[in-house]
Amino acid sequence: MSGGNAPLVGICDYGVGNLRSVERALTEGGARALVASDPARLLECDGLVLPGVGAFVAAAAALHQRGIDDAVVETVRLGRPILGVCLGFQLLFEESDEGAGGIGLGVLPGCVHRLDRHRGKVPHVGWNQLTVRRPSALLGGLNGGEFVYFVHSYAAIPGDASDVVATADYGGELVAAVERGAVQGTQFHPEKSGAAGLRIYANFVAGCTVPVRT
Numbered sequence: 001m002s003g004g005n006a007p008l009v010g011i012c013d014y015g016v017g018n019l020r021s022v023e024r025a026l027t028e029g030g031a032r033a034l035v036a037s038d039p040a041r042l043l044e045c046d047g048l049v050l051p052g053v054g055a056f057v058a059a060a061a062a063l064h065q066r067g068i069d070d071a072v073v074e075t076v077r078l079g080r081p082i083l084g085v086c087l088g089f090q091l092l093f094e095e096s097d098e099g100a101g102g103i104g105l106g107v108l109p110g111c112v113h114r115l116d117r118h119r120g121k122v123p124h125v126g127w128n129q130l131t132v133r134r135p136s137a138l139l140g141g142l143n144g145g146e147f148v149y150f151v152h153s154y155a156a157i158p159g160d161a162s163d164v165v166a167t168a169d170y171g172g173e174l175v176a177a178v179e180r181g182a183v184q185g186t187q188f189h190p191e192k193s194g195a196a197g198l199r200i201y202a203n204f205v206a207g208c209t210v211p212v213r214t
Contacts, residue, residue, distance in 0.1 A: 109159030119171025
């Protein structure tokens with residue numbers, strides 16, 4: 001359980017996503033979790049989680065209308081950790097071909113494209129094994145082979161391959177997780193992925209250091 005000295009992790013509430021399951025996972029990982037839509041409150045946090053399900057363009061518009069997009073970009077500029085999950089992960093990139101005007105936050109280089117139907121059924125829904133591509137803080141303690149839960153029709157193609165820390169196979173390789181400094185993201189839902197997912201949230205919380213206040 002989290003205590004008074006635990007990091008405060010903000011969960012960006014812009015009307016998209018299952019926020020309570022993320023909140024529970026963060027709390028179990030040792031954080032004080034705050035669900036907030038006020039950018040000023042989010043900027044007071046030691047780290048942020050950007051969740052999301054649904055359509056990229058509508059989600060990007062909702063972030064902008066609430067000013068949460070600026071809070072996310074400023075969090076990255078300050079070097080505080082941020083974790084994008086599913087659609088929230090995709091929003092960290094520059095753009096998506098899902099509808100007109102699919103402009104993302106641009107804190108990660110790359111773009112998001114619809115899954116090819118030759119891979120299999122779209123949307124991709126279900127459990128797939130992770131292949132860990134390189135050591136990372138986010139995936140610490142995972143060796144690869146863990147099953148995690150995906151629900152998506154679009155997939156990110158990072159502009160820098162060195163950002164990729166894990167992949168999965170669904171009719172071909174797809175990017176499952178990235179880490180670029182304090183900017184991290186998973187295409188799958190850690191909060192729905194059992195012990196492996198809870199470990200990922202705990203790793204993220206561990207990276208959200210509490211500043212010394214005098």
